[in-house]
Amino acid sequence: MFKALLLEESGKDTLASLQRLNESQLTAGDVLVKVDYSTLNYKDAMAITGKGKIVRQWPMVPGIDYAGTVLASDHPDHRIGDEVILTGWGVGEKHWGGLAEKACAKGDWLVPMPAGMTAKRAMAIGTAGFTAMLGLMALERAGITPDQGPVLVTGASGGLGSVAVRLLAKAGFEVHAETSRLQHKEWLLSLGASQVIDRTELDKEPAALESQQWAGAIDAVGGRTLARILSQTKMNGVVVSCGLAGGVALNTTVMPFILRGVQLQGIDSVYVSKEKRIEAWQRLQDSLPLDFEEQAEVYPLEHAAEAARDLLAGKLKGRVLIQP
Structure with a gap:
């Protein structure tokens, strides 16, 4: 038996309750993992509260990522006692996820824990930090360098945005952090941002082209904010899109693309290759402060639903970490 947060469908509502389940109820996989830590992501919070069509199969254990120790394995790459990380692959949506004491997954989905990293550190980074690193790697592949000007991070007070600020600053970029929560200004400056911008300054209908401000951007907001960023991006700049907190619609023009050569790069953190995953996790281990995990909030599994609403x-x- 093991504890898990179980989501069940009740008409148009989602019911979330802490339950004790049997291992036989776990979704199929060839590796059984003892979950040491999971996290609470925006997608998890939407699933738990029933907002958005996140859950694809019912009942569901949410939690799109987790880190832990292999308890049993029929996969050649993973042995009992190995420490592993899982992010993506539809876990928490189509396959039972990490907000539980145990989880079962396909071995091909698991990444070995980088040397020196702990499960707590891995989940303090989590899908949000992993996606932020993929965003930085995308900017680098496109040739964006610190000498080309400031890089904007939107949704900077969130999990993805706050890690993106740290990573970009560590890489030498001038980082401008956009947030709707200006009470976090001093915190964002302490992470490495050189300026903090109120979201209301960007959440306006854009002109086809505006003055050039950004060499690049990592955008976790989407919607009208993303359209405005595109209109303000410098010649041959790159905007990385990896979130939708401000909406899924994108009402823009072709002008930034055909007159300035701006690139809009999407980030898929769910089905990215294992090779790129391993590279990203090693860089995260090397790039973030040694005490990074100590700055995360830790909640017991019993309080996960309450934390989702918050x-x-x-x-x-x-x-936000969840400890089963």
Whole structure:
């Protein structure tokens, strides 16, 4: 038996309850993992509260990422006692996820824990930090360098945005952090941002082209904010899109693309290759402060549903860990 947060469908509502389940109820996989830490992501919070069509199969254990220790394995790459990380692959949506004491997964989905990293550190980084690193790697592949000007991070008070600020600053970029929560200004400056911007300054209908400000951007907001960023991006700049907190619609023009050569690069953190995953996790281990995990908020599994509501209400900042 093991504890898990179970989501069940009740008409148009989602019921979330802490239950004790049997291992035989776990979704199929060839590796059984003892979950040491999971996290609470925006997608998890939406699933738990029933907002958005996140869950694809019912009942569901949410939690799109987790880190832990292999308890049993039929996969050649993973042995009992190995420490592993899982992010993506539809876990928490189509396959039972990490907000539980145990999880079962396909071995091909698991990444070995980098040397020196702990499960707590891995989940303090989590899918949010992993996606932020993929965003930095995309900017680098496109040739964006610190001498080309400032890089904007939107949704900077959130999990993805706050890690992106740290990573970009560590890489030598001038980072401008956009947030709707100006009470976090000093915190964002301490992470490495050189300026903090109120979201209301960007959440306006854009002109086809505006003055050139950004060499690049990592955008976790989407919607009208993303359209405005595109209109303000410098010649041959790159905007990385990896979030939708401000909406999924994108009402823009072709002008930034055909007159300035701006690139809009999407980030898929769910099905990215294992090779790129391993590279990103090693870089995260090397790039973030040694005490990074100590700055995350830790909640017991029993309080995960409450934390999910607080996350959507904008009451939390940075990374949120769940310990089964």
